[in-house]
Amino acid sequence: MQDQENELPKAYEPRSVEQKWYEYWMQQGYFTAKIIPDKKPFVIIQPPPNITGDLHLGHALTATIEDIMVRRHRMLGEPTLWLPGEDHAGIAAQVVVERALAKEHLTRQQIGREKFTERMWQWVNGCRANISNQHKRLGVSCDWTRECFTLDPGPSRAVRTFFVKLYEKGLIYRGERIINWCARCSTALSDLEVEHEEVGSCLWYIKYPLEDGDGYIVVATTRPETMLGDSAVAVNPVDERYKSLIGRRIKLPLTERVIHIVGDDSVSTEFGTGAVKVTPAHDPNDFEIGLRHNLAIINILNNDVTINENGGKFAGLERFTAREAVVDELNSYGLLEKTEPHTHAVGHCQRCRTIIEPIASQQWFVKIAPLAEPAIKSVKDGAITILPERFTKVYLNWMENIRDWCISRQLWWGHRIPVWYCDCGQTIVTADEPDSCPQCGSTQLRQDPDVLDTWFSSGLWTHSTLGWPDDTPDLRYFYPTTVMETAYDILFFWVARMIMMGIENTQQPPFRYVYLHGLIRDEKGDKMSKTKGNVVDPLEMMDKYGTDALRFAIINGIAPGNDSKLSATKLEAGRNFANKLWNATRFVLRHDGAIVAISEDLSLRPLEDRWIVSRLGTVTQEVDSLLKKFEFGEALRSIHDFLWGEYCDWYIELCKPRLLDNPAVSPLSVLVGVLETSLRMLHPFMPFVTEELWQHINQAFNIGGGDSIMIAAYPLPVETALDMEAESTIGLLIGIVRAIRNIRAEYEVEPNRLIEAAIYVGGKQAFLLPYINAMEVLAKAKVSVHAEKQAEIPIQALCIALENCEIVIQMSSMFDIRLETERIEKELTAVLAEIRRLELLLADKAFSDKAPVTVVEKQKEKLDALLGKMARLVEHKERIK
């Protein structure tokens, strides 16, 4: 066994073992899910990372939490599928490649759609490999044989099939609506892709003259330039101020147009002047008013948000330049009544931060309410459970107020809309590219140039990855999946849509549980972002501390749905824990002997053996129940505290004397068994170090545990594990040892000096006797145990009362009383001298008046401390007299 020890370095070196085991696991095919018809599978479809760059800590957290669940369920013997993939990430990825092009002073328009798409695919190939490799470094046990990409043929066909299906049901339509237009990306966006931000701006009050010259009506607006597209002024019909004006005509300033004043309920009488300019082409509210009053939709903007020909002389100006020009001109005509400061929310493009412009435009939409209804029901009924529970309300609130979803994007990267147009006017909507027009037979068909919102394909992910629309064995067996685990910030983008689409396509909710984790922030609590430069690279952390340390650091202390911060100290704690396990195992491996199961002959074993087995049982129970509740942070803490605070700090130490004495009942079986079981319990959290150590133990003690810890059994709670007698007695023992150590530290007893302690326990605890010897070394106390309390306690003794016993320590055993008395005298003299000096100093008026307050205070504090010290010394002197 000595050789074995030589093989193991003194400290754990992650790099040397991680790659080895990952390759071994892959080569053994442990990650590949197998269909076992009579068993219920555990299934997680991994949230596919965007192919926009490197993995960040959020991905690491997602991957780790999912790996914990997956490894546990696999160890529990369930057929387990964790399906990995990547998302083409439509606009986000296109922005990344456009930026790369910009560095070459190129735009996508310059190189054309075909060349641009080629560039995209080049990027994808590099990025996907990168993402997979980073995932592998994290130790993820996902089934790489089933890896998917959203643009793969299968998922792509699912997208087209779904589109056609919804179109045929009348749930996808094309129409002119107000959409969010990003001029930089040159595309429409869904409402979710717009991020609102409060900005300080102005409210401009503009006079609109009545056509007949009979005065004017004042409207308030935050976007004066849009007046160029006004087609009415609206007032509330109940508003006494304006009631009589309804139907009157206005000469719209800066244009030649004459518009009407209309009455509409939607106008607030409270805000602004109570009269609102109506621009149906550039405001969702106005668009609705326009529909009700049959108003013209006058689009005044080009796609690059310059003013178009409808803006008359302002044509060609950029929107904000136009705003200034319009205001100036109005002012010069005396039509600007006033300007007020005004704060309001302005929409920005989620991907490029450009200010969004609402524009009426022809786009494709999903009529969402019919899809939302069963999705709401599935959560209300409890078919899907959202954790933590508070997100249920957030989900329902959004779903119940959901609005139609704009799914067409004027991008080049993504799933092309499966719609073809023929010159004869025919529109063909089909999953497979048509050869000719069914109406006129023409082969000159034009496919719709737009692509679909990237979330349109992600929403199908739970079943498109398993083969849908085909009826495949995977789909039949693994669907519906078990848990959808992801960050709470994509609850609407992704989770809600998966539920709607999953139910629509399969009549079943796509998963049983939604578990939402929080975001990882930097040490200051800021969201990590590349522009802020506060991004922590998981790869760097793994290089520096090891993968298990990173996994420990991001799981330890987290609560479901709560954000967390990552810091170097957490990573160090993880590394230290791995190292602690490494060394505990090294200690165990130094010993040799035959091993039996820990449950065998347990009742014949000494109390400390029964104690640690009982504690293991309790921890197993805790971990089981915590993991069932998705409390990963608490479960990890529980295992950590047990291994470090009980197994290493107490059990190993309790065993040391026994291992030297070579007693009749060797602790080795329990020493090995508890460690081996704990490693299995910890494995899902820290897969590499546990595999490495478990392999050593498995071989050295010939346990026959199998080829890998990752397919060994996960420890489950056993009813009989608890041993109250052992727990209370060893608990008492620990209390005694701590008390003695405490006294030794307090009296500064030399480390090697043995002290004499007598322990008095009630008659029932007399069995403590045989185990006191084991603790003697630890406590450096020569201990005698008495069943009953002696009538007389020796005078020069220290008495410590614990819950069930009393400890009496002879003062003379802690130090030589004569020498100690001399030492105290000496110290007292010195302390008294210093006290006198300080008292004189403080009494000196010259000092207290002239010295800075802080200096005086400091001296006072010093005096207080010395007085306290003197009191303690006097008390100590009295006691040992």
Place this chain on the structure above:
RNA sequence: GGGCGGUUAGCUCAGUGGUUAGAGCGCUUGCUUCACACGCAAGAAGUCAGAGGUUCAAAUCCUCUACCGCCCACCA
């Protein structure tokens, strides 16, 4: 405007009705103890944001207040 979360030891956070509120890091003191200094032992440190209420019992449940953060939202 609507909703949610947070406020616990110097720092980062667990704990959500039950004796004396925990951990990691930091701090103080002492240890080259034959697994580990990425360690061991001992210690100091908290009016659990504030106020009121329910209860035998509240950090935990209820109400209100304050501050911080987040999400949703078409009042121009």
